[in-house]
Structures are given as C-alpha cells and as structure tokens.
Amino acid sequence: MIPTKPNASDAYGQRLLSALKADILFQFKQGFYFVYLILSLFYLIVFYQLDNLWLSYIMPIVLFMDPSVLGLFFIGGILLLEKEQGILSLMYVTPLRIWEYILSKVISLCFISLMAVLLISIIAYKDNVNYIYLVVGVILTSVFFTLCGFLVATRSKSVNDFFVKIIPWMMLLILPCFLLVFYPNLVVLGLIPSVASLKLVWGAYHPLSFLEFIILVLYMTSLNVILLKYTYRIFQNKMVLE
Amino acid sequence: MIHIDNLNYVYPKSGKHAIKGIDFNIEKGEIFGFLGPSGAGKTTTQRLIIGLLTGYDGQIEILGKERRLWQKDIFEKIGVAFDFPNLYLKLTALENLKLIGSYYKNCPKDFDSLLDMVGLLSDKHQRVEHFSKGMKMRLNFIRSIMHDPDVMFFDEPTSGLDPVNARIIKEQILYMKSKGKTIFLTTHNMTVAEQLCDHVAFINDGVLSAIDTPSNLMVEHGTAYVKLRYIHNQQEMETAFPLSGIGDNKAFKEILEQDRIITIHSGEATLEDVFIKFTGRKLIG
Numbered sequence: 211m212i213p214t215k216p217n218a219s220d221a222y223g224q225r226l227l228s229a230l231k232a233d234i235l236f237q238f239k240q241g242f243y244f245v246y247l248i249l250s251l252f253y254l255i256v257f258y259q260l261d262n263l264w265l266s267y268i269m270p271i272v273l274f275m276d277p278s279v280l281g282l283f284f285i286g287g288i289l290l291l292e293k294e295q296g297i298l299s300l301m302y303v304t305p306l307r308i309w310e311y312i313l314s315k316v317i318s319l320c321f322i323s324l325m326a327v328l329l330i331s332i333i334a335y336k337d338n339v340n341y342i343y344l345v346v347g348v349i350l351t352s353v354f355f356t357l358c359g360f361l362v363a364t365r366s367k368s369v370n371d372f373f374v375k376i377i378p379w380m381m382l383l384i385l386p387c388f389l390l391v392f393y394p395n396l397v398v399l400g401l402i403p404s405v406a407s408l409k410l411v412w413g414a415y416h417p418l419s420f421l422e423f424i425i426l427v428l429y430m431t432s433l434n435v436i437l438l439k440y441t442y443r444i445f446q447n448k449m450v451l452e
Numbered sequence: 453m454i455h456i457d458n459l460n461y462v463y464p465k466s467g468k469h470a471i472k473g474i475d476f477n478i479e480k481g482e483i484f485g486f487l488g489p490s491g492a493g494k495t496t497t498q499r500l501i502i503g504l505l506t507g508y509d510g511q512i513e514i515l516g517k518e519r520r521l522w523q524k525d526i527f528e529k530i531g532v533a534f535d536f537p538n539l540y541l542k543l544t545a546l547e548n549l550k551l552i553g554s555y556y557k558n559c560p561k562d563f564d565s566l567l568d569m570v571g572l573l574s575d576k577h578q579r580v581e582h583f584s585k586g587m588k589m590r591l592n593f594i595r596s597i598m599h600d601p602d603v604m605f606f607d608e609p610t611s612g613l614d615p616v617n618a619r620i621i622k623e624q625i626l627y628m629k630s631k632g633k634t635i636f637l638t639t640h641n642m643t644v645a646e647q648l649c650d651h652v653a654f655i656n657d658g659v660l661s662a663i664d665t666p667s668n669l670m671v672e673h674g675t676a677y678v679k680l681r682y683i684h685n686q687q688e689m690e691t692a693f694p695l696s697g698i699g700d701n702k703a704f705k706e707i708l709e710q711d712r713i714i715t716i717h718s719g720e721a722t723l724e725d726v727f728i729k730f731t732g733r734k735l736i737g
Contacts, residue, residue, distance in 0.1 A: 228554035232540075235551065239542035300538035300595075302504060304555040305527045 225306050229314035233288075237318060240291065242284060249276075250326045257334035265335055266415045273331065273344070274387075274411040277323035277352035278404065282380055284319055285359035286372040294368075308446050312360065312438070320352040331414075340414045343423060347410030350430040354403055357437040358383065364444050406430055453603060453634040454478040454501060459510040461500055470496045472658040473510070478651075483625065483635040485649035485666075487642065487727065493658040494638040495535075498605055501636070502532055515603065528557055533596035535608035537588035541581040545572055545591050548580060549598060556599040566594045570620055586617030593621055603634045610644055622648060642723040652723070656731035666723055673726045681714040682707055688714070 237243060253272055257265060292298055301311050327348050331339055362379055366372035383404045389396070390405060399405045406426050413423060454477070461471040470493050478484040486494045499505045501512055503519055503526065512519040515529055539548050546563055553559045560566060567573045570590035580588060589609075597604060609625065610618040625648055629635060639645055645652050646666045653663040662669060676695035681688065684707070693704045695718060707713070 225555050228551065231554070232551040235543065235547065236540060239540075295541050296534070296536055296538035297540065299504075299534060300552070303502065303527055303530075303532040303596075304552065305524050305557070306555045307524055 226310045226314060229306060229310050230318055233314050233318040234321075236292070237284075237288065237322065240288070242288075243322065246280075246322055246326050249280075250330055253330050254334055257330070262335070262337050266337065269331065269335055270408075270412045270415045273327045273348070274351060274408045275384075276327055277320070277348050278355040278407070279380065279384065281319050281323060281352050281355040282359040282376060282383075283373075285315060285356045286363040286366065286376055287369060288315065288319075289360065289363040290366060290369045290372055309442055312441060312445060315360070316353055316356050316438075319356045320349055323352045324348050335415075337415075340418075343410060343418065344414035346423075346427060347407060347414060350410060350427065350434060351407035353434045354407060354430060354437065355383070357434065357441050360441050361437075361444060364441075400426065400429075403430065403433055453480045453515065454484075454636065455511070455513040456497075456501070457511040457513075459497070459500065459508060459512060461496060461505065461508045464507065470658050471500070471508070474655070474658075474660045476653055476660065476663055478634060478636060480634050481629065481632045482650040483629050483637060483648050485645040485652040486636065486638045486655060487640065487645055487652050487723075488655040489640055489731075492655045494640075494655050495607060496658075497655065498607060498636065498638050502530070502605055528599065529601050530603045530605065531596040531599065531601035532605045533592050533607065533609060535611050537580075537585075537592040539580045539588060539592060539595065542579060544577050544579055545583075546576040548591065549595060552595055553598055558599045560598045560600075563598075566598055567591075569624060570594055586613050589613055590617065590620060593624060597624075597628065601633070603636065604628060605636045605638075607638050608640070609637065610639070610641060618644075642727065646723050654727055654730050661730040662726075669726045670721045670723060673721070673729055675725070676718065676720050678704070679715075679717045679719060680704070680707055681716075682711040683714065684711045692719075 257269065260268065289298075301308075324345065327344065328341075331341075331344065358379065359376065362376050363372055366375055386399065386402045386405055387408050389399055390408065393399060400409060406429055409418070410423070410426050410430070412418070413426075456474060456476050459471055459474050460469070462469050474493075474497065476484075486497060488494045496505065500508050501514060501519065503522065506520075514522070515526070540551070543551070545567060549560070549563045549566065553563070564573055564576070567576050570593060572587060572590055572594075575583070575587065580591065583591065589612075593606075593609065596606075606625065609621050613621065622644065625635060625637070637645070637649065649666055651663060652666055652669065654661045662673075664672075677692045678695055678698055679690065679692040681690045683689075691703075691707065693701055698704060
C-alpha cells in the first residue's frame with residue numbers, strides 16, 4: 211500500500227502555496243538568491259560612498275532596474291530551465307492549475323525583488339522614504355516585467371534563444387525611461403508602462419501627489435491584469451499544449 | 453475504465469492525420485499495452501487520453517466521464533510517467549517527492565516507503581542531477597504513482613534502462629495491477645508487452661490493426677519454427693523452417709542429410725513476429 215493522508219485544507223490555496231515553496235526552493239538552488247545577494251551588497255557598497263542628494267536620484271533608478279531588468283531575465287531563465295528539466299510537462303499532469311503556476315512565478319520573483327529593494331533602501335538611504343509608494347511601485351513593476359519576460363520565454367526554444375530575444379524587448383521597455391530626464395513633466399510619457407512604474411518608484415524618494423500615485427497604480431494594475439490574462443492564454447497554447 | 457470510440461486526431465499545425473478512427477476499451481485492473489513503432493500514433497493517443505492534446509473527434513471516456521468534461525481534478529485520479537524523467541535536477545529525491553506530492557489532495561506521508569519500493573531509500577538526500585538514468589526513471593515512476601491514482605499511464609517505462617532497473621519497474625507495474633490499478637502502457641518493446649500486458653493493441657500509421665491478449669495473438673497469427681545453423685559448401689549458414697509439417701519439409705531434410713549441422717533450435721512465435729505480420733514494419737525505437 212502507498213501510505214496516504216487526505217489533505218482536507220483548501221486545495222486552491224494549498225496548491226498555490228506549494229507552488230510558491232517549489233519556486234523559491236528552485237530559485238534558491240539555481241543560485242538566483244545568491245546573485246541577488248551579491249548585487250545587493252555591491253549596490254550597498256557603492257551607495258555608502260554617495261551623499262543623500264546623489265542617492266535620491268540614483269537609488270530610485272537602481273531600485274527600479276532591480277525588479278524590472280532582473281525580473282525580465284530571471285523569469286526566462288527559470289521557465290526555460292524548467293522546460294529543459296521536463297517540469298512544465300510535469301505541471302500539466304498534476305492538479306496544479308496553469309494560473310497557479312504563473313502566479314507562483316510572479317509572486318516569488320516579486321518577493322525576491324521586494325526583499326532586495328527594501329534591504330538596500332533601509333540600510334543605505336538616510337532621508338525620508340515613502341515606503342508605501344516604494345512597495346507598491348516595486349510590486350507593480352516586478353509583475354509587469356515578469357509577465358513580459360514570461361511572454362518572450364513562451365516564444366523561446368532555449369535559454370540562449372531567450373536572451374537573444376529579450377534584448378530588443380528590454381531596450382523597447384527601458385529606453386523610454388530616459389526621456390523622463392528631458393521631459394519630466396510630459397504627462398503622456400506616463401502611458402508607457404515602464405515610465406509609469408519608474409514614476410511610482412521615483413515617487414518614494416521625490417514628491418509625487420497622491421492623485422498621481424493613485425492614477426499610476428490603477429493604470430499599472432489594469433495593465434498587469436490584462437497582461438496576466440493574455441499570458442495565461444499564450445502560455446497554455448504555446449508551452450503546454452505543443 | 454477507458455472507452456475509446458472512433459477517435460480521430462489531426463495535428464493543427466502540420467495537418468497530419470495522426471489517429472484514424474480507433475476504438476478500444478480498457479477494463480478496471482488490467483494492463484493494456486499500446487504497441488507500435490515510433491511515429492505510429494501511440495504517444496499521440498496517450499496524450500489525447502491524458503488531455504495534453506485537445507481538439508479530437510470521437511469519444512474518449514475515462515473514469516466514467518468524457519475527457520473534454522474533466523477539469524484538472526482528473527490528475528488526482530490518474531498518474532502519468534512520460535518516457536523522460538520530469539524532475540527538479542537541483543533538488544534531492546526526497547525534496548522532489550515532497551514538493552510535487554504537495555500539489556495533490558492525497559499527498560503521501562511516508563516517502564521513505566515509496567523510495568524503498570524502487571531501491572532509492574539510501575539515495576534520498578542526493579541531488580537528482582547526480583542520479584543515473586535508471587535512478588531518475590525509478591524516481592519518476594514513484595513520482596507518478598505517489599498519489600495513489602486509479603489509472604496510470606506509462607510511456608516507454610523501461611526505455612533505455614539496464615535489465616536490473618527494467619526489472620524493478622516491471623515488478624512495480626505488476627504490483628500496481630495486483631492492487632486493482634488500471635494501467636495504460638505504450639511501448640515498442642514486445643518483450644515488455646508479453647511479460648506485462650493482459651491485452652495489447654497494435655497501432656501503425658494511426659490505425660489499430662489488432663487487439664487481443666498477447667498469447668492469443670501469438671497462437672493465432674504467429675508461426676513456430678525450427679532454426680538450423682549448418683556448414684554448406686564450407687560456409688556457415690542459418691535457415692528457419694515452419695514447425696508445422698517439418699517432417700515433410702524437403703529442404704529441411706536435405707540439410708539434415710547433406711550438410712554438417714552446428715545447432716538446431718526450435719522457437720515459438722513472438723509478439724514481434726505478429727506485429728511485423730500485421731504492419732510490415734519492424735519495431736525500431
């Protein structure tokens with residue numbers, strides 16, 4: 211007999227938690243947390259050399275790059291490593307739902323980004339920080355970029371193929387952020403998702419009205435929900451059923 | 453347990469008509485072998501029943517319900533092992549089972565017993581990336597059955613395994629059958645099919661050419677033979693003759709009388725002979 215014990219707890223929450231645990235363990239064993247730790251330490255060392263005026267400009271940009279660029283790259287690495295190890299096929303033949311699989315990836319990467327960002331900001335920045343703005347900004351940024359990476363990964367055959375394909379996307383998403391330097395008050399720039407999420411993180415260190423904060427949050431949340439639904443559909447067709 | 457009626461499937465991208473109107477039934481507690489050469493349609497059929505491929509014509513009834521109507525809950529009741537191991541390479545054997553097991557309502561508690569079943573207990577803290585193929589396949593096997601499913605799907609379960617590992621897997625499949633589990637097995641290995649299956653179906657180019665018990669197929673469609681190895685004109689030769697009417701076979705008698713015989717062996721028809729007779733194709737994996 212195979213010894214078994216029925217689990218009476220809520221199956222949906224239980225599976226999502228299990229998937230999260232699996233993802234965090236997978237990311238830890240693949241060395242993702244180590245990379246984050248080294249990068250965070252590097253930032254901390256650099257930031258310690260700077261005064262707060264410089265930091266107020268550099269820190270939000272660096273902390274924005276962390277969930278965005280790293281999130282974009284990490285999700286591709288994770289997905290394609292899992293594909294190579296047959297984990298994707300495995301997920302399809304377990305009761306784990308596809309949305310649970312996607313959410314677990316998004317949440318786990320968001321968690322790791324948030325930890326790194328908070329660690330750096332709390333240790334290195336001595337002036338006032340609006341941590342509500344920072345946390346919300348990092349979450350929305352991380353979710354958006356992770357889902358973008360997810361979509362590119364579904365169209366990639368291997369990790370190398372993913373890295374080739376993600377570069378133009380990264381340029382397309384990140385480069386408009388530099389326009390903020392020249393046109394800081396151009397409202398229309400905020401329609402570009404990366405700019406909108408940078409504005410949120412920036413707002414943690416510089417004045418940002420509550421109204422603008424709410425508008426940006428609603429905008430990014432809506433985009434993320436649409437992107438999540440689209441990712442679900444594409445992922446199901448491309449990665450699982452092929 | 454599984455009823456397939458007039459199943460047809462065309463791959464949407466290539467347009468290949470992979471499954472062409474096949475029918476079969478699998479009863480509870482039997483091992484059903486789905487046999488055929490590579491590309492014949494056996495994995496496609498298995499993937500249709502499991503639900504990895506959708507958009508088929510015809511009927512697939514599994515566990516009393518049409519496959520289209522099942523949600524992911526079906527995977528609480530069925531277990532699947534593909535022909536390659538699906539495991540986290542950086543995690544240990546035990547970590548793999550614990551993590552994957554936690555997706556099931558019927559999550560196993562005693563992982564040591566499971567690992568012991570396939571001789572992996574002493575390796576439970578070893579990372580899977582350091583496992584041999586045989587160890588990975590054995591771990592993958594228990595990964596697929598650990599939630600105690602009613603129906604199990606095994607795709608080439610002994611493919612690429614040495615005889616010792618293959619025997620362990622075969623014994624476990626028979627053990628599952630003894631517990632009343634229904635097993636759907638795809639393989640191109642006729643020996644495995646002969647040893648394990650209650651019924652086998654031959655598929656070739658998407659068409660089923662025969663379904664019966666292995667012994668019936670061999671008796672009805674196979675031919676027992678006598679094989680001679682002998683020296684003729686200073687050359688070593690080998691010839692097989694049908695066993696029936698061997699006493700009146702002139703060529704056979706001539707060899708016995710005129711040539712120097714090295715060995716004489718009699719043999720029964722094999723499932724592979726029957727398969728070749730039906731399909732004209734050799735079973736090259």
